[in-house]
Amino acid sequence: xxxxxxxxxxxxxxxxxxxxxxxxxxxxxxxxxxxxxxxxxxxxxxxxxxxxxxxxxxxxxxxxxxxxxxxxxxxxxxxxxxxxxxxxxxxxxxxxxxxxxxxxxxxxxxxxxxxxxxxxxxxxxxxxxxxxxxxxxxxxxxxxxxxxxxxxxxxxxxxxxxxxxxxxxxxxxxxxxxxxxxxxxxxxxxxxxxxxxxxxxxxxxxxxxxxxxxxxxxx
Amino acid sequence: xxxxxxxxxxxxxxxxxxxxxxxxxxxxxxxxxxxxxxxxxxxxxxxxxxxxxxxxxxxxxxxxxxxxxxxxxxxxxxxxxxxxxxxxxxxxxxxxxxxxxxxxxxxxxxxxxxxxxxxxxxxxxxxxxxxxxxxxxxxxxxxxxxxxxxxxxxxxxxxxxxxxxxxxxxxxxxxxxxxxxxxxxxxxxxxxxxxxxxxxxxxxxxxxxxxxxxxxxxxxxxxxxxxxxxxxxxxxxxxxxxxxxxxxxxxxxxxxxxxxxxxxxxxxxxxxxxxxxxxxxxxxxxxxxxxxxxxxxxxxxxxxxxxxxxxxxxxxxxxxxxxxxxxxxxxxxx
Ligand SMILES: Cc1cc2nc3c(=O)[nH]c(=O)nc-3n(C[C@H](O)[C@H](O)[C@H](O)COP(=O)(O)OP(=O)(O)OC[C@H]3O[C@@H](n4cnc5c(N)ncnc54)[C@H](O)[C@@H]3O)c2cc1C
Ligand code: FES
Ligand code: FES
Numbered sequence: 001x002x003x004x005x006x007x008x009x010x011x012x013x014x015x016x017x018x019x020x021x022x023x024x025x026x027x028x029x030x031x032x033x034x035x036x037x038x039x040x041x042x043x044x045x046x047x048x049x050x051x052x053x054x055x056x057x058x059x060x061x062x063x064x065x066x067x068x069x070x071x072x073x074x075x076x077x078x079x080x081x082x083x084x085x086x087x088x089x090x091x092x093x094x095x096x097x098x099x100x101x102x103x104x105x106x107x108x109x110x111x112x113x114x115x116x117x118x119x120x121x122x123x124x125x126x127x128x129x130x131x132x133x134x135x136x137x138x139x140x141x142x143x144x145x146x147x148x149x150x151x152x153x154x155x156x157x158x159x160x161x162x163x164x165x166x167x168x169x170x171x172x173x174x175x176x177x178x179x180x181x182x183x184x185x186x187x188x189x190x191x192x193x194x195x196x197x198x199x200x201x202x203x204x205x206x207x208x209x210x211x212x213x214x215x216x217x218x219x
Numbered sequence: 220x221x222x223x224x225x226x227x228x229x230x231x232x233x234x235x236x237x238x239x240x241x242x243x244x245x246x247x248x249x250x251x252x253x254x255x256x257x258x259x260x261x262x263x264x265x266x267x268x269x270x271x272x273x274x275x276x277x278x279x280x281x282x283x284x285x286x287x288x289x290x291x292x293x294x295x296x297x298x299x300x301x302x303x304x305x306x307x308x309x310x311x312x313x314x315x316x317x318x319x320x321x322x323x324x325x326x327x328x329x330x331x332x333x334x335x336x337x338x339x340x341x342x343x344x345x346x347x348x349x350x351x352x353x354x355x356x357x358x359x360x361x362x363x364x365x366x367x368x369x370x371x372x373x374x375x376x377x378x379x380x381x382x383x384x385x386x387x388x389x390x391x392x393x394x395x396x397x398x399x400x401x402x403x404x405x406x407x408x409x410x411x412x413x414x415x416x417x418x419x420x421x422x423x424x425x426x427x428x429x430x431x432x433x434x435x436x437x438x439x440x441x442x443x444x445x446x447x448x449x450x451x452x453x454x455x456x457x458x459x460x461x462x463x464x465x466x467x468x469x470x471x472x473x474x475x476x477x478x479x480x481x482x483x484x485x486x487x488x489x490x491x492x493x494x495x496x497x498x499x500x501x502x503x504x505x506x507x508x509x510x511x512x513x514x515x516x517x518x519x520x521x522x523x524x525x526x527x528x529x530x531x532x533x534x535x536x537x538x539x540x541x542x543x544x545x546x547x548x549x550x551x552x553x
């Protein structure tokens with residue numbers, strides 16, 4: 001039996017590794033040898049649009065590694081090729097394609113997600129490093145059908161053209177507000193400089209963040 | 220990317236033992252923002268990654284003693300925003316806050332930062348024979364010398380390499396006479412950050428004096444009053460999220476309106492974090508005004524050897540030093 005998540009978190013790294021070993025063995029024993037990943041036993045069945053690591057088994061030709069993480073509040077256990085970036089894991093394995101790949105080298109911010117509440121570029125984050133941590137993507141910020149104030153503000157201020165950079169902008173912007181870096185337009189620009197917009201929608205983006213910052217404070 | 224195994228040791232001792240046991244092909248990884256990036260480009264080719272990021276207790280910031288001690292796994296963001304660092308060493312805080320992006324600063328460790336590799340375009344883009352590079356493939360030659368060298372170094376260059384040492388944080392640390400605390404199979408040692416870096420000479424691929432299996436445990440900064448009268452001034456092609464074209468870390472020890480001692484280090488212009496000792500000597504006992512500041516800046520670049528497209532760097536660099544000195548002297552009055 002797999003330990004429940006709280007218990008899992010409370011374990012030291014050594015015990016965690018042992019749990020991972022069990023996860024992998026159980027997976028293989030359970031006749032899912034082809035599917036190198038599974039949604040955690042005991043977790044509620046994934047609804048449409050929610051991550052299910054079982055969706056896409058990845059042909060592994062490198063070193064394998066079992067990982068346990070949480071994505072948008074749901075536990076995920078999977079076996080990965082160690083070379084996998086968090087970005088590719090989200091997009092290719094979990095079908096969470098909202099997070100975009102722009103440069104794949106940390107230079108554009110299109111792949112921004114939150115890891116344990118902090119914004120990071122998922123393209124330079126080894127998926128292996130998501131072990132035991134909480135990932136939130138653009139798919140996880142709305143409250144059901146109610147958009148996050150930052151999503152709504154981007155619509156209200158027309159803060160996009162092609163929209164490719166937008167998920168990364170919104171994830172960075174939410175973090176920017178939480179960090180308290182929206183004191184002035186200049187401060188917003190400085191603390192959003194990790195997100196490039198090839199369409200040049202910057203004026204709308206800054207306006208949307210100013211607006212959403214005020215709304216987020218009221219919540 | 221080439222396959223590698225991934226290990227999560229729980230303690231520094233375990234990490235060092237693991238490194239020794241594995242031997243060739245072993246590498247520590249912290250935030251991965253340099254290493255994973257260069258693995259994607261097939262420039263770095265580790266066969267075993269040892270994740271020091273999972274080790275607890277290596278990210279502490281201790282400002283209570285005679286020194287400021289910063290654990291190697293502290294993130295750039297955490298150190299930049301730490302109240303004691305902001306108050307006692309604006310030069311350190313600014314060098315981190317003006318580097319990379321908020322996302323990268325949340326990931327990158329201040330230990331890994333010391334070991335980042337050059338952003339020379341011929342180093343990053345030439346894999347597979349497109350361009351030679353003595354750092355990537357020792358002995359293959361250098362495409363940057365006599366090449367498109369606008370961004371290249373003007374100090375500390377050799378015929379084999381003129382690649383810039385890209386980091387901002389190491390420049391600030393060198394100005395403050397900081398030390399790096401290393402732990403390895405042979406025990407622990409403290410090394411001045413300045414001695415952590417090598418000049419390219421004939422062996423540009425040998426960049427650091429770190430020994431195999433040695434881990435950076437912490438950075439130790441002596442507490443000096445000059446830390447408060449300090450700044451990291453950085454000029455880039457764009458206002459933010461860019462490496463330095465020229466930068467200066469400056470700290471001033473003042474006495475009765477005159478400079479008792481100045482500390483000056485340069486970034487973006489040299490092949491390693493560059494201490495400008497001649498300029499420091501020039502300022503001792505001087506009244507710091509625009510003219511003396513500019514004299515000091517020019518002295519810092521007296522030995523500069525520009526190439527084809529970067530002749531602007533010595534003058535830009537001199538003015539960056541002068542501006543930094545004037546910012547620092549302002550802070551010494553506060
Ligand atoms: C797009 C982009 C822009 C950037 N802009 C800037 C900038 O403007 N200014 C700037 O200064 N930097 C900049 N950087 C560089 C960034 O600061 C470094 O990549 C980062 O600090 C490296 O830290 P890390 O923890 O991610 O290191 P890693 O990538 O994990 O490791 C880097 C190296 O250090 C070794 N290592 C890591 N930790 C240890 C340890 N504790 N002991 C021994 N060895 C260790 C690894 O083996 C590896 O060789 C930028 C990076 C990117 C991708
Ligand atoms: S895709 Fe990650 S920063 Fe560009
Ligand atoms: S909206 Fe097109 S890149 Fe930003």
